Amino acid sequence: MVLIKSAQIIDGTGKPAYKADVLLRGDKISAIGTFPNKKADIVIDGLGLFLTPGFIDVNTDSDHYLSLFTEPYQKDFVRQGVTTIFGGHCGSSLAPLLYGGLESIRKWSDINQINVDWHSVGEFLKVLDRRGLGVNFGTLIGHSTLRRALIGEGLRDLTISDLEIFKKYINDSMKEGAFGISTGLSYAHSRQVPYSEIKELVQVVAEHKGVYATHLRNEKEGLLPSIYETLKVAEETGAETLISHFKPIYGYERDYQASLEILTPANVHYDTYPFDTSVIPIYTLLPDWAQVGGFEVIRTYLTTPGTRENVVKAISATKGDEIGDIRIAQAPGFSHLIGKTIRELAENEGLSLPETLIKMILLTNFRAVVFYKNIALSLAIAALMREQAMVSSNGASLPDDPDILKQERFYNTFPKFLEVVNSQKPISLEKAIKKITSDAAKKFGLKQRGIIQADNFADLTMFSFTPAGKMKVDFVFVNGEMAVQEGEARSSLSGTILRHNH
Structure with a gap:
């Protein structure tokens, strides 16, 4: 049993916040009110913290x-x-x-x-x-x-x-x-x-x-x-x-x-x-017509001289210099590329920006993911x-x-x-x-989630704002089990695999 005391509750309904204690039993919210003499396995002082649904x-x-x-x-x-x-x-x-x-x-x-x-x-x-x-x-x-x-x-x-x-x-x-x-x-x-x-x-x-x-x-x-x-x-x-x-x-x-x-x-x-910033697969930066047919077909577009030249022209015409600022976020097997921009790689390779983009697509076997500020x-x-x-x-x-x-x-x-x-x-x-x-x-039709009320599942988040305005997540409960304790994530597997209308 968990007792959260004196928290400022924003219950998820849109109603004004109010101060109360919340009692958790198992995976559910057991009661909401004032429990000055209640004993529990875990007691959390919620004074100064907001308590909301997860x-x-x-x-x-x-x-x-x-x-x-x-x-x-x-x-x-x-x-x-x-x-x-x-x-x-x-x-x-x-x-x-x-x-x-x-x-x-x-x-x-x-x-x-x-x-x-x-x-x-x-x-x-x-x-x-x-x-x-x-x-x-x-x-x-x-x-x-x-x-x-x-x-x-x-x-x-x-x-x-x-x-x-x-x-x-x-x-x-x-x-x-x-x-x-x-x-x-x-x-x-x-x-x-x-x-x-x-x-x-x-x-x-x-x-x-x-x-x-x-x-x-x-x-x-x-x-x-x-x-x-x-x-x-x-x-x-x-x-x-x-x-x-x-x-x-x-x-x-x-x-x-x-x-x-x-x-x-x-x-x-x-x-x-x-x-x-968007996070996108690198190959989606190719012109639409060059994305058709699956990776094997796209590879032929990028390696056949005539079509490759058309791809380069299309990238230059539609993306221009902006592709230089695109940054590689993931490139399985090519860790040396992580964090590099297309412009930095182009300068290292002595290639144009479109040619560098194509080279990175082929080198990473289409599996790179990039940051695109657009x-x-x-x-x-x-x-x-x-x-x-x-x-x-x-x-x-x-x-x-x-x-x-x-x-x-x-x-x-x-x-x-x-x-x-x-x-x-x-x-x-x-x-x-x-x-x-x-x-x-x-x-999404979820039942007994999204609102703090008795008998609902105990998915809860407790947080505060620092004087500088930053939000600090202090505690999180997933189905009544503590997943974050005093700001530190625990190795918890208390989530439920949800089924619609079940």
């Missing part, structure tokens, strides 16, 4: 980076107060796998790190049950993962038979606990997927009251048509819809602002983060404060490894968001907490 990160990549397996404690999340994460975004998930292959996540990680011993969503979730996680985890169904398994690397439309099989897999996966489906419509394998296919598949998810999350078809010159397409899916299917990592790209701020004004339906939200930060922060916004890291909890350069949003998104709220006060702290707790729980 934060919910609606868009993460710990599955894509396979760190669910390589870093099961998920310490980068619990250190920032996050107790629940969702994966399976951008069209790529770890299940269902028709043939046991992880090709759809090759852009993020080395798929040879783990042995796959599952096929269905149900089997995958049972594997995680056995292994354990430091946070609660739920997954979406990756549209591209399933589509590529069904028809291979081809870019053709689905036949009627293909579509019926696809719908059956989605229906079965939803019954087994998936929370919805995601698309990655800007990636080569999904760029030409017709609206009719998306609508048919999302309709199945809507029947299960699941979520449709989409990486937009175009975040730049085609932003507004992509938004209208998403709104149409949401309206015609009624599905809870989430636009993934919706960020204002430099040069397209006006279209982004216009998009915000039309994102008003109650079932449509977007997630984003308070940072100016987001209008002030507009991104303003967008976060709107009613339809949800907060996400769009990141992963990664092992502490000198061969990995972590972008700040992987480990500091939620403190950063609350620091901005606390200092600039664009919205109340109570409203900000509601956004990252009960609003997120409601979006």
Whole structure:
């Protein structure tokens, strides 16, 4: 039994904060009130600390980076107060796998790190049950993962038979606990997927009251048509819809602002983060036409003199000098590249910026991940404060490894968001907490999470602000077990593997 005394409670409902004691028994909140004489195994003095529901990160990549397996404690999340994460975004998930292959996540990680011993969503979730996680985890169904398994690397439309099989897999996966489906419509394998296919598949998810999350078809010159397409899916299917990592790209701020004004339906939200840097697979910097056909085909584009020259010209025309500031964050097997910019490497190699970029893509076998500063930060922060916004890291909890350069949003998104709220006060702290707790729980249909009340699961975060305005996470509980103690993450595996409608 744990007793938290005299904490300033922000309960996740949006109501004003109040001071009270909270009693935890097992994995649940047992009681809230004043307990001056109550004895407990652990007593925490909450005076001067805020006590809130554990934060919910609606868009993460710990599955894509396979760190669910390589870093099961998920310490980068619990250190920032996050107790629940969702994966399976951008069209790529770890299940269902028709043939046991992880090709759809090759852009993020080395798929040879783990042995796959599952096929269905149900089997995958049972594997995680056995292994354990430091946070609660739920997954979406990756549209591209399933589509590529069904028809291979081809870019053709689905036949009627293909579509019926696809719908059956989605229906079965939803019954087994998936929370919805995601698309990655800007990636080569999904760029030409017709609206009719998306609508048919999302309709199945809507029947299960699941979520449709989409990486937009175009975040730049085609932003507004992509938004209208998403709104149409949401309206015609009624599905809870989430636009993934919706960020204002430099040069397209006006279209982004216009998009915000039309994102008003109650079932449509977007997630984003308070940072100016994207974290992307290096090969996505190639022109669209050179990303088609899988890595083997792309390699021929980059190694055949005629097409390579066309790629160089296209990079020069569309990216120009800006690619010089792109920084390599991960390059498995090439640790000497970590932290280097394309410009620094170009100077060392005596090559142009586009030629250097191509060389790095080939050298790292398409597996490098880079930092790309392309987001209008002030507009991104303003967008976060709107009613339809949800907060996400769009990141992963990664092992502490000198061969990995972590972008700040992987480990500091939620403190950063609350620091901005606390200092600039664009919205109340109570409203900000509601956004990252009960609003997120409601979006994904989580039961007994996201609000501090008796009989709810004891996912809790305790924090304070320093005189300089920095947020300090002092204690975190995941299902009643302490995951962070006095600011230090513990090696806890108390997370629950979540199933939709279970």
